[in-house]
Amino acid sequence: MSTDDPAERRVYPARDRSRHPPALTPTYKSSIYRSPQADLISFPTTLSEETGPVFGDRILGDLDGDLTQNFAAIGESAIGPRTIVFGSVLDDGGRAVSGALLEVWQANAGGRYRHKNEGYIAPLDPNFGGCGRIITGEDGSYEFRTIQPGPYPWPNGPNDWRPAHIHFSVFGQGFVQRLVTQMYFEGDPLIPLCPIVRTIPSDDAIASLVGALDLDRTIPMDARAYKFDIILRGPQQTYFENRVEGL
Ligand SMILES: [Fe+2]
Numbered sequence: 533m534s535t536d537d538p539a540e541r542r543v544y545p546a547r548d549r550s551r552h553p554p555a556l557t558p559t560y561k562s563s564i565y566r567s568p569q570a571d572l573i574s575f576p577t578t579l580s581e582e583t584g585p586v587f588g589d590r591i592l593g594d595l596d597g598d599l600t601q602n603f604a605a606i607g608e609s610a611i612g613p614r615t616i617v618f619g620s621v622l623d624d625g626g627r628a629v630s631g632a633l634l635e636v637w638q639a640n641a642g643g644r645y646r647h648k649n650e651g652y653i654a655p656l657d658p659n660f661g662g663c664g665r666i667i668t669g670e671d672g673s674y675e676f677r678t679i680q681p682g683p684y685p686w687p688n689g690p691n692d693w694r695p696a697h698i699h700f701s702v703f704g705q706g707f708v709q710r711l712v713t714q715m716y717f718e719g720d721p722l723i724p725l726c727p728i729v730r731t732i733p734s735d736d737a738i739a740s741l742v743g744a745l746d747l748d749r750t751i752p753m754d755a756r757a758y759k760f761d762i763i764l765r766g767p768q769q770t771y772f773e774n775r776v777e778g779l
Contacts, residue, residue, distance in 0.1 A: 544577060544708045544765050553731035560727045561688050581707040587633040589667055596665045599638075599678035603661030610660035612641025612679025614755040617715070617743060620672045621702065621762045628672025629709070629764055635701040636676065637663040643682030643696075652684050677755065683722050695722035695729070702762060709764040716742045717758060 555567035595602035600610045617636075621629040639645050639662065642654035646662050666674045681696050695716050702711040716723050723729055723742065732738050740763075749757035 544582070546574075547765070551732075551734065551737045553733060557731040559689075560731050563731070577708050583706055585703060585707070586705075587631060587667060587703065591633075592665065592667060597676040599636075599660070599662070599664045599676065601677075602664055604659035608659045610640070610679045611657050612660075612681075615678050615680045616675060616749060616751070616755050616757040617678060617698065617760055618673070618675035618746075618749060618757060619743075619759050619761040621668045621674065621704070621764065622672055623704070623709070623764050628668075628670070629704050630668055630670045630672055631705065632668040632672070632674075632709075632764075633665060633703040634668070634674055634676075635663070635665045636678075636698050638678065638681040638698045639684055641679050641682050643684030645684075654682065654684070680717065680756075683720075688727055692727055693722055693725070695720045695726050700762070702764065704764045711762065711764055713762070714741060715758075715760045718742055718744050 555563065557563045593602075600614060604610055621632045621634070623629055637645075640654075640657045640660045642657070644650060644652050644654040644656060646656060646660070660679065664676055664678070666676050668674045678698070681698065683693050683696050685691070685693050697714045697716050700711070700713050700715060702709070702713070704710065716729070723738070729738060729741075732741075743758035743760040746757045746759045749759070751757070
C-alpha cells in the first residue's frame, strides 16, 4: 500500500451508525455492563490503521478452512449437518478485499461451545473444536467447510435462545476495516426472537447477516451451501458487533 503522500491514502467514510444498534440495549443484558459510560470521541485514522496488518496464506494450516476435520481424529469427522459457507468480502465501493483474514468460531451441532466457561448441558463432540480461519482470494472470495451449529440457551431473560450462528472476525486491508459479526442461517425461526438480533435497528440490516441457502453451490450427497457476503466500512457495511472499539 502507498505511503506518505496523503493524496494516495484511502479515505474511509465514517461508519453509518444508523445501521448499528445503540451501545446500550437493556433487553440484551450484557450491554448494560459493556456499553460506554461517556460520549464517544472521534479520532482521524492513521496511516498504520489504514495499511495493516497484512496476512499471507503461509499462516494457514492445511485444515484451517475445514472445521469438520481440523480437530477430528484421523478417519473421523465432526457430527452435524455438513455445510459449506462461502461469499465475498467487498468494500463499500464494491471492490474485492483480497488477503482478508477471516477467523470463525461456533458451537457444535448440539449448541455447545468447547470453552471452559460453557455451561450448557449439550454434549461436546470429540471431533469438533469449533474454530477455523480462511484468507480471501484475489477476487475477495472465501469458502470454508463446517457443520451447522445448533441453537443454544443463554442466561439473559428467563428463556432466551440464540439462533444458530457463526461468529466472524475479519481483518481487511487495514485496522479501519476490522469487523466482528455473526452470520445466521436462512429460515431459522429463532432469528426474529433473539434479543441480540432485536437490538439491530432495521430489517434490512438484520437480513444482511443471514446466510442464504444456495443450491448451486451445494455438493450433492455431501453438504449444503450458504452464501454470506461481507461489506467492510461505508454505507453498505455489514453490522459491526465491536462497536465499542470500532472506528
Ligand atoms: Fe455464539
